Amino acid sequence: MRVPMIAGNWKMNKTPEEAVVLVNELKGLIQNTSAEVVICPTFVALGDVLKATEGSSIKVGAQNMHHQDSGAFTGEISPVFLKAMNIEYVILGHSERRQYFFEGNNEINKKLAAALKHGLKPILCVGETLEQREQGTTYDVIKEQIQKCLENLQEFNLEELIVAYEPVWAIGTGRTATKEDANEVIGFIRQQLIEVLGEKLSLNTRILYGGSVKSSNIRELMDMPEIDGALVGGASLDALEFSKIACY
Numbered sequence: 001m002r003v004p005m006i007a008g009n010w011k012m013n014k015t016p017e018e019a020v021v022l023v024n025e026l027k028g029l030i031q032n033t034s035a036e037v038v039i040c041p042t043f044v045a046l047g048d049v050l051k052a053t054e055g056s057s058i059k060v061g062a063q064n065m066h067h068q069d070s071g072a073f074t075g076e077i078s079p080v081f082l083k084a085m086n087i088e089y090v091i092l093g094h095s096e097r098r099q100y101f102f103e104g105n106n107e108i109n110k111k112l113a114a115a116l117k118h119g120l121k122p123i124l125c126v127g128e129t130l131e132q133r134e135q136g137t138t139y140d141v142i143k144e145q146i147q148k149c150l151e152n153l154q155e156f157n158l159e160e161l162i163v164a165y166e167p168v169w170a171i172g173t174g175r176t177a178t179k180e181d182a183n184e185v186i187g188f189i190r191q192q193l194i195e196v197l198g199e200k201l202s203l204n205t206r207i208l209y210g211g212s213v214k215s216s217n218i219r220e221l222m223d224m225p226e227i228d229g230a231l232v233g234g235a236s237l238d239a240l241e242f243s244k245i246a247c248y
């Protein structure tokens with residue numbers, strides 16, 4: 001059984017103080033949901049958000065991490081630190097990391113290995129750009145992302161891996177993929193996972209859709225058989241809107 005997941009990616013928004021206000025609003029609003037709800041604030045707000053979520057069902061994730069445990073990597077955050085704080089999830093390979101910080105599949109592969117090694121649950125993001133979609137290479141791009149990012153990870157327990165399909169052209173644009181399109185690509189991702197990880201694991205892996213998810217389209221997306229949840233950006237910054245998504 002794949003438990004639905006609704007994850008909020010707050011990106012570079014909300015000071016620690018603002019983050020706590022948002023968590024407290026969410027705690028009051030998200031009462032009845034069958035989904036696992038995760039919020040991913042900035043690094044500097046993680047401690048306060050963890051405290052604020054105590055006693056609630058809301059879980060906390062980071063938005064990125066370095067693949068090394070420690071060392072001379074100025075400005076970076078190690079998986080060891082996240083684990084020490086009791087952070088449960090970490091988003092890896094978000095398209096904004098790929099686009100603005102030049103993260104490639106090899107780097108993301110190393111981060112996945114490090115996250116798994118330290119018992120963090122990775123949310124691996126994949127997805128094509130508008131140009132790639134228009135050139136008809138969506139499936140090639142995704143196949144390569146899945147294969148390279150998940151290369152040589154057999155030694156780790158991959159049961160907690162989560163994948164998010166986020167077409168880059170749908171992120172922050174208000175342009176959501178159609179439910180049929182998202183369902184079809186996610187079905188393809190599952191086929192790729194089967195090739196890399198085997199059937200048993202892959203049929204239990206949750207695959208989320210991300211890209212302009214809002215309260216008005218979450219229901220139809222969640223009704224699709226392949227879509228196990230959503231990774232929500234902009235709409236996760238508003239308590240009422242995100243709670244409606246979480247309680248779809």
Ligand code: PGA
Pocket residue numbers: 009166170171172173174210211212213231232233234235
């Ligand atoms: P969006 O972002 O919901 O604002 O489109 C999604 C994401 O980047 O994870």
